Amino acid sequence: MARVSSSATVPGSVRLTEEQILLRDAVRELADDRIAPRAAEIDRTAEWPEDVRRLLADHDIFGIPFAEQFGGLGADLLTLCLAIEQISRACATSGLILAVQALGAIPIQVAGTPEQQERWLPGLASGERLIAFGLTEADAGSDPSGIRTRAVRDGDEYVIDGSKRFISHGSVADYVVVFAVTNPDAEKASRRLSAILVETDRPGFKVTRLEHKMGIRGSPTAELAFDGVRVPVTNRLGDEGQGFAIAMQTFERSRPGIAAQAVGLAQGALEVAARYANERRQFGKPIADLQMVQAMLADMDAATESARHLLYTACQEIEAGTPDAARWAAICKLVGGDTAMRVTTDAVQVLGGYGYIDEYPVERMMRDAKITQLYEGTQQIQRLIVARSLLAKHQ
Ligand SMILES: Cc1cc2nc3c(=O)[nH]c(=O)nc-3n(C[C@H](O)[C@H](O)[C@H](O)COP(=O)(O)OP(=O)(O)OC[C@H]3O[C@@H](n4cnc5c(N)ncnc54)[C@H](O)[C@@H]3O)c2cc1C
Structure with a gap:
């Protein structure tokens, strides 16, 4: 994928590469043929479109934002956005499947150790595993300083207690990146949180509610409860306080x-x-x-x-x-x-x-x-x- 250096970029001078055009057109065709005919039903039934998830996995579309070493296509942000755009042109719920997978993976990509990346990214790149991003809580929307979910260190583990609200794919994801308070007394409010990956099959994790929504109705928006969920410290992304x-x-x-x-x-x-x-x-x-x-x-x-x-x-x-x-x-x-x-x-x-x-x-x-x-x-x-x-x- 061609890279453009900051100094060489004149804002507004975008030209898509041959590769980007090919990928965009292939995704558009797939969306027109296979996703558009499903869009009205996905909206009406408000059911998670597992068939679309499979379709995206079978066509390597989940791989777009992942490095080749993890089984991805190693494409850039623009290429990812071309794919999300084309899928959303047919069905916004389906476009969000790819967008949320990319969203949840970014904390691993920017802050994960090589071991963590090797452990989690291949499953996400293939679409075999799904990930969600858990920042919002009932009393912490625009203002994350209201986050109350706690992660307390106990030996080699964190014990997580609290809840998250409005988490896209929270009920279907295999992993949730949870932003929890680890340093309640930090001088700066911005140093209170840590990012911790939680596997959703751990005891104490529960989906407590699914929202009925105006739009993107096939995308499950979940309330999640963490009741003494234990995860190894090695699931923390980045340092304590970097969340x-x-x-x-x-x-x-x-x-x-x-x-x-x-x-x-x-x-x-x-x-x-x-x-x-x-x-x-x-x-x-x-x-x-x-x-x-x-x-x-x-x-x-x-x-x-x-x-x-x-x-x-x-x-x-x-x-x-x-x-x-x-x-x-x-x-x-x-x-x-x-x-x-x-x-x-x-x-x-x-x-x-x-x-x-x-x-x-x-x-x-x-x-x-x-x-x-x-x-x-x-x-x-x-x-x-x-x-x-x-x-x-x-x-
Ligand atoms: C369908 C859906 C999916 C979502 N998916 C996720 C997800 O996957 N992960 C996740 O973590 N979160 C998710 N969210 C949460 C979403 O990001 C929040 O709803 C959003 O950030 C706003 O927070 P809030 O709803 O608490 O609104 P509030 O913060 O309570 O805001 C209410 C109003 O006040 C305004 N306001 C607030 N603060 C200011 C300010 N400082 N200046 C001016 N105006 C202000 C807002 O713009 C808004 O108009 C999702 C939400 C929905 C509805």
């Missing part, structure tokens, strides 16, 4: 995945709306001939393309090691999420009453789009990150 830093580093590489989900949703809705406009006739002609409809479609196209290019630039900047990774990740998620919400809402408008019923996919896409403005940090939190970075540069 917060690991979580923030993770978001720098995972937020683009959510932006990719958002761009895919916008693109999917745009295509449905354009096709419908050509077919639907009112006043004796296709509604595509009406300039107000054309203007809506043009704005949707321009917004989606802008969000896409911003995302691709962000991926390249982050991959090249920019010191501004948090800002790039926040900007692309902010713009991507707002674009997905606006474009999917306008797609419903283009379809009129038909947009509002489940005979067409745009109402599902509109419901799915909302989550991209909420998880992995709300849009308000993304704005805080961008503003902080901007203001620090102009003191």
Whole structure:
């Protein structure tokens, strides 16, 4: 995979490599043929699509964000986002399968020892094992300093007590990276947490609730309880007290995945709306001939393309090691999420009453789009990150 050095990168100069184009098109074809026909049913039944998980595993799609030494494809962040975008264009729940697998693996990739990586990454790269990312709690959403889950050292083990809320794939995952308080008296709040990988078959681990949601309904969002769960100290990722830093580093590489989900949703809705406009006739002609409809479609196209290019630039900047990774990740998620919400809402408008019923996919896409403005940090939190970075540069 071609690497672009930070100094050589002019933001906005993204060109996909031959490899990236081939992978994008292969994933799009697979999504069109095998995932799109399942999307409405996944939404209606709100059941975890194990068949889609198998499909992604069989086509090595889980391997995209993993190094070749662990059985992965060794691709870069942009390539991962191309795949998430194409899957989400057909089904946002399915796109999230890949995004969450990448999210949960990042703490191992950035903070794991070679032994830990060898132990856990091959199963994740093949899709045989699933992983979840457990940061949020009932009283700790935007503010992780509210985390109460404790991990207390007992010899060579940690004993974990507490609970996590809103954990994507928490009920189907084999592992959860749990952010727990190990240093309650740390001087800095940011040094209280450690990241610990918990195998979900350990005694004391329990899924206590699954949420009924507006969108991404096939993606199980779980409440998890940890009741004296014992894990070896060798399951800790990084040093004690590094948990917060690991979580923030993770978001720098995972937020683009959510932006990719958002761009895919916008693109999917745009295509449905354009096709419908050509077919639907009112006043004796296709509604595509009406300039107000054309203007809506043009704005949707321009917004989606802008969000896409911003995302691709962000991926390249982050991959090249920019010191501004948090800002790039926040900007692309902010713009991507707002674009997905606006474009999917306008797609419903283009379809009129038909947009509002489940005979067409745009109402599902509109419901799915909302989550991209909420998880992995709300849009308000993304704005805080961008503003902080901007203001620090102009003191
Ligand atoms: C479907 C789903 C899947 C999820 N998956 C995961 C997962 O896999 N792992 C995980 O750890 N978490 C996950 N989450 C949690 C998600 O990341 C949080 O819901 C999100 O970070 C917001 O936290 P909160 O819901 O507690 O909202 P709150 O933090 O209570 O925010 C409420 C409102 O206040 C605003 N607000 C809060 N603080 C500020 C501030 N400082 N400035 C301005 N406005 C502010 C917010 O923007 C929001 O509008 C998931 C959530 C959902 C709904």
